[in-house]
Amino acid sequence: MNISNVKKVILVLSLTASYAAVAADAAISDSDRIEQYREMISDGNPADFDEMRGEELWKKPGGPKNVSLEKCNLGKGPGVVKGAYAELPRYFKDTKKVQDLESRLLTCMTTLQGIPEADITAKPFASEKKASDISSLATYVVGQSKGIKMAVSLKHPKEKEAYEIGKRIFNYRAGPYDFACSTCHATSDVRIRMQDLPNFHVQKDAQAAFTSWPAYRVSQGLTRSFQWRLNDCFRQQRFPEPKFASEVTVDLTMFLAVSANGAEYAGPGLKR
Ligand code: HEC
Numbered sequence: 366m367n368i369s370n371v372k373k374v375i376l377v378l379s380l381t382a383s384y385a386a387v388a389a390d391a392a393i394s395d396s397d398r399i400e401q402y403r404e405m406i407s408d409g410n411p412a413d414f415d416e417m418r419g420e421e422l423w424k425k426p427g428g429p430k431n432v433s434l435e436k437c438n439l440g441k442g443p444g445v446v447k448g449a450y451a452e453l454p455r456y457f458k459d460t461k462k463v464q465d466l467e468s469r470l471l472t473c474m475t476t477l478q479g480i481p482e483a484d485i486t487a488k489p490f491a492s493e494k495k496a497s498d499i500s501s502l503a504t505y506v507v508g509q510s511k512g513i514k515m516a517v518s519l520k521h522p523k524e525k526e527a528y529e530i531g532k533r534i535f536n537y538r539a540g541p542y543d544f545a546c547s548t549c550h551a552t553s554d555v556r557i558r559m560q561d562l563p564n565f566h567v568q569k570d571a572q573a574a575f576t577s578w579p580a581y582r583v584s585q586g587l588t589r590s591f592q593w594r595l596n597d598c599f600r601q602q603r604f605p606e607p608k609f610a611s612e613v614t615v616d617l618t619m620f621l622a623v624s625a626n627g628a629e630y631a632g633p634g635l636k637r
Contacts, residue, residue, distance in 0.1 A: 428478025
């Protein structure tokens with residue numbers, strides 16, 4: 366085990382202990398507990414390790430073409446990572462599509478590095494057994510927008526269209542329980558078990574929610590990407606699993622990102 370792995374084990378063990386200590390105190394409410402827990406560990410987020418992994422993957426030659434991703438254009442020019450996430454999703458001329466961070470990374474990995482798309486999309490999310498390269502890359506990129514104000518544009522007609530469709534999907538009720546995203550996310554001060562549900566119609570809530578993802582989830586011991594967050598909420602909605610990086614996920618992300626405009630990006634975050 367190298368030094369950084371030892372550090373990681375120590376950090377994760379101490380996080381788990383802090384979590385247990387806070388959870389055991391019956392005198393305080395659940396949301397206060399999560400808040401306290403966040404404060405206890407505010408100087409160390411295990412997502413940092415995923416960020417480092419992503420940075421290595423970004424810089425290291427890889428894929429069948431054996432090139433790095435350093436020429437990947439995330440919207441601010443080839444190789445520019447700083448501040449790129451704060452302006453995503455956006456319209457890209459080369460693909461003629463609005464893309465979020467993960468669908469754009471997918472484009473770069475397939476075109477620059479020659480990795481077959483199916484190799485990436487078959488298992489795009491990290492598991493206990495296997496890390497996910499595309500998720501780690503996303504964690505690295507978002508970290509480079511920390512402290513930068515979200516400024517997602519709606520100037521291009523395709524951007525406007527993605528936003529409008531995203532908004533409609535957010536309010537679209539269907540499935541066995543007739544749920545929409547808005548069933549759970551358009552009322553203030555409600556929660557499911559321990560989780561406060563953000564009301565995306567309130568700007569402050571929408572900003573806090575969007576700018577804290579991707580996030581390290583203590584309960585899962587994994588850093589989770591925004592595509593994962595959406596995927597899990599489609600599950601909560603009892604909808605079929607969306608295709609990774611598909612239009613529906615990008616349009617929803619566009620709607621949520623624009624709702625967060627003006628707030629400083631604060632991720633990678635930390636969640637229960
Ligand atoms: C049945 C209720 C339900 C539905 C429907 C639902 N969600 Fe969620 N959502 C939740 C819960 C519960 C959480 C908190 C999860 C947790 O902490 O484990 C959450 C969390 C989130 C978050 C992260 C908030 C934060 O502050 O970390 C986002 C973003 C989100 N949902 C978006 C959506 C979108 C978009 C849809 C529609 C595709 C949707 N949700 C549908 C229950 C729901």
